Amino acid sequence: MDNSRGSLWKRIVNNQVSLLVAIFIVLLVVFQIWNRNFLSGSNIITMMNSAGLYGIIAVGMAILIISGQVDLSAGYVGCLAGVLVSMFMEWYKMPWPVALVLAIAVGALCGLASAALVIYLKFPNFIATLAVANVCNGLVYVITNAASVPISNKFFMKIGGSTLGPFSSVFIITVALFVIYGFMLKFTKFGRQIYMCGGNPSAARLAGINSVKITFFAFINCGALSALAGILLASRMGVGSPMSVVGADLTAITAVVLGGIAFTGGTGTMLGAFVGVCILTAFSNALIVIGLDADFQIMATGILLIIALIIDYYRSRGRERRMKKEAKEIALRKTINKEQK
Amino acid sequence: MKKITALLLCAVMILSLGVTTEVRASSASSTSEESTAAETTEVMVGTPEEKVDNFARDPYKVALIAYEFNNSLCASMKSAIEALAPAYNIELTSDAVTDADGVMNAIETYVLQNYDGYIIICQDEFTARLEALVEEYELENKWIACLNPCQPNGYVSHPGVGQSAEKHGKMVVDWVFENYKDKLGDIDMSKVGHIICSYSKVNDFLIRDEAIYNALDGYGVSKDDIFYADTAVGGFSTQTAVDMVSATISAHASDYDYFFIYNTCDDFGLGAGNAVTTMGIEDKTMVACIQADQVIAKWETGDKAGVDGAIYMSNYLYALPVVTGLIALMDGRATWDTLWPGMRGENDTASTYGVSGEYCTFEDFEEVRESINDRVRALGVEIPA
Structure with a gap:
């Protein structure tokens, strides 16, 4: 009995995802005890809507970080897309599907620009994406003069603002994206190539993997998904706001690092x-x-990011030690086999 | 006989002196009354009502300097001032900088280019340095504060135009308490939770918050029933307001049947409206906000967006005293300490021209806006379409 309990505990602790789920459950229980309304129906929907927005950006960010890159423009790209889709529909009277596709295309274009700066001009990724972020930020204010663009298309507003049973539409879209991209990463050759590019770029190159193509894909994908997040937020709010989604990139990075995706690339799951x-x-x-004071809330989120990065550091070190140990054992076995022969 | 005549003459002289004095006193008092009467009908220097021939002089070169125009109020203020500038014979240059150093550098640059005047959207973090710069370049009578007052030591030290933050904070509470019965009926007020959605990083918002707290106290609302949703957590945006208001309502949903939500700007009003609509509790809430531009833009699409009332202020009524006050300073018809007498708060050493708005709802916003625009047109301003 004791052995099975011990092994169950070990299994939970050693399995990254199980540990995270356990932490999540503990958090829910603690806060529910603290405030009995924490797990009320309305608050769960609020959390799902919030998770939906950050989740969509996190999907793109996860692929990017696994491939060894990072994008600090995701929030501003999302903001630009939200404003553009509103502008296309309200000022230029475009049908909403056309407006939506165009806005996502602009997001993808921003990702393309970031990739080009990183690959061809060898900019560090955070500098390249910060530059793109500033361009997007400026564009938003040039277009809107800091005013929100209200949306009148009721059907479009339903896309981001409706529910299916207890689940919000944004949350359903987010879960679907996680499933699709998770499948791609785990079960396809392309997914394995993304891991290789991030984990060991030299080995990937030697293995004949086109890391340029993968980097382009990762950045364009992140730009397009950030645009989708901005569009869904505009749909939910009923306005294209020049201040929405900004800062969501850092939140998404915190979430994926917390979720076990190494900041150095090459590991992690959807x-x-x-x-x-x-x-x-x-x-x-x-x-x-x-009811925690706003200033302490900001601090708490920062502390959470630090904790996530510390956990990530020790996980990476543990992984490196395990890999070195395995490599030594393999070399030792080869030596023994040679001697035996 | 001669002595009696002399005494009589003296008496007549004394009497005549007394009468003359009385007459002079009456004249003086009637003059002062006339002047008082004249003063009361006389228009104050530097106000939009003052009639001045601005084209009898050369154009003034004026710089509008802001600490970013990245919110709708600053941006619309800039647009209104830019629209007024030609009518007041001003050549306006707008400059948005992203930090306090940038503001100082911008001012020094314009001083070197011999600009005549400056409109500065103040922020607490640089007003102390601004005062030093003003003294160094002798700009006391060449600049005016806009939107946020210049109060480096907690009291207003230079003329400026601002929203009547205190008045609006009280107005938003008064409006809710005067109108809630029309929507919610005769409800048990002990079952009402009060939420203030604001932004704690800007002093003007803190003044509105305090006014709201004081107004609620005046209505007998307990501090335990008041909750503060601070958007400083996630940034100044409608989306943060949605998250904050939703979470705050959820946290106390079992304790209250109704919620009154007071928003210190229209972006938050839209957020609160979205939150209550998404949660399906629009019929159990009152959502009101200070400022109405963003809300009216949404109402014009036919969507009430969950907002019950908003205080509408015309940007032109806001921008006009900025322009006329600065021109009065530059003309020399007033100085920084004599501009707008009587509009000075306790301990303040300079005046603040307070602009206040009127409440409007989804049903009557067009009429309210038109009536305010008529007031602006009566001051000789053409409002662009």
């Missing part, structure tokens, strides 16, 4: 990223529900 998003959303919401 399931872990999803649980990371849920933990972060629940944590942020709980701080509001328990």
Whole structure:
């Protein structure tokens, strides 16, 4: 009996995703005890809506970080897309599907620009994406003069603002994206190539993997998904706001690192990223529900990011030690076999 | 006989002196009354009502300097001032900078280019340095504060135009308490939770918050029933307001049947409206906000967006005293300490021209806006379409 309990505990601790799920459940229980309304129906929907927005950006960010890159323009790209889709529909009277596709295309274009700066001009990724972020930010204010663009298309507003049973439409879209991209990462050759590019770029190159193509894909994908997040937010709010989504990139990075995706690239799963998003959303919401002062809330989110990075550091070190140990054992076995021969 | 005549003459002289004095006193008092009467009908220097021939002089070169125009109020203020500038014979240059150093550098640059005047959207973090710069370049009578007052030591030290933050904070509470019965009926007020959605990083918002707290106290609302949704957590945006208001309502949903939500700007009003609509509790809430531009833009699409009332202020009524006050300073018809007498708060050493708005709802916003625009047109301003 004791052995099985011990092994269950070990299994939970050693399995990254199980540990995260356990932490998530503990958080929910603690905050529910603190405030009995934390797990009320309306608050769960609020958390799902919040998780939906950050989750969509986190999907793109997860792929990017696994491939060894990072994008600090995701928030501003999302903001630009939200404003553009509103502008296309309200000022230029475009049908909403056309407006939506165009806005996503602009997001993809921003990702393309970031990739080009990183690959061809050898900019560090955070500098390249910050530059793109500033361009997007400026564009938003040139277009809107800091005023929101209200949306009158009721059908479009339903896309981001409706529910299916207890689940919000944004959350359903987010879960679908996590499933699709999770499948791609785990079960396809392309997914394995993304891991290789991030984990060991030299080995990937030697293995004949086209890391340029993968980097382009990762950035364009992140730009397009950030645009989708901005569009869904505009749909939910009923306005294209020049201040929406900004800052969501850092939140998404925190969530995916918390979810076990190494900041150095090459490891992590979509399931872990999803649980990371849920933990972060629940944590942020709980701080509001328990009435913590705004300044302490900002500090708490920063502390959470530091904790996530520390955990990531020790996980990476543990991984490196395990890999070195395995490599030594393999070399030793080869030597023994040679001697035996 | 001669002595009696002399005494009589003296008496007549004394009497005549007394009468003359009385007459002079009456004249003086009637003059002062006339002047008082004249003063009361006389228009104050530097106000939009003052009639001045601005084209009898050369154009003034004026710089509008802001700490970013990245919110709708600053941006619309800039647009209104830019629209007024030609009518007041001003050549306006707008400059948005992203930090306090940038503001100082911008001012020094314009001083070197011999600009005549400056409109500065103040922020607390640089007003102390601004005062030093003003003294160094002798700009006391060449600049005016806009939107946020210049109050480096907690009291207003230079003329400026601002929203009547205190008045609006009280107005938003008064409006809710005067109108809630029309929507919610005769409800048990002990079952009402009060939420203030604001932004704690800007002093003007803190003044509105305090006014709201004081107004609620005046209505006998307990502090335990008041909750503060601070958007400083996630940034100044409608989306943050949605998250904050939703979470705050959820946290206390079992304790209250109704919620009154007071928003210190229209972006938050839209957020609160979205939150209550998404949660399906529009019929159990009152959502009101200070400022109405963003809300009216949404109402014009036919969507009430969950907002019950908003305080509408015309940007032109806001921008006009900025322009006329600065021109009065530059003309020399007033100085920084004599501009707008009587509009000075306790301990303040300079005046603030307070602009206040009127409440409007989804049903009557067009009429309210038109009546305010008529007031602006009566001051000789053409409002662009």
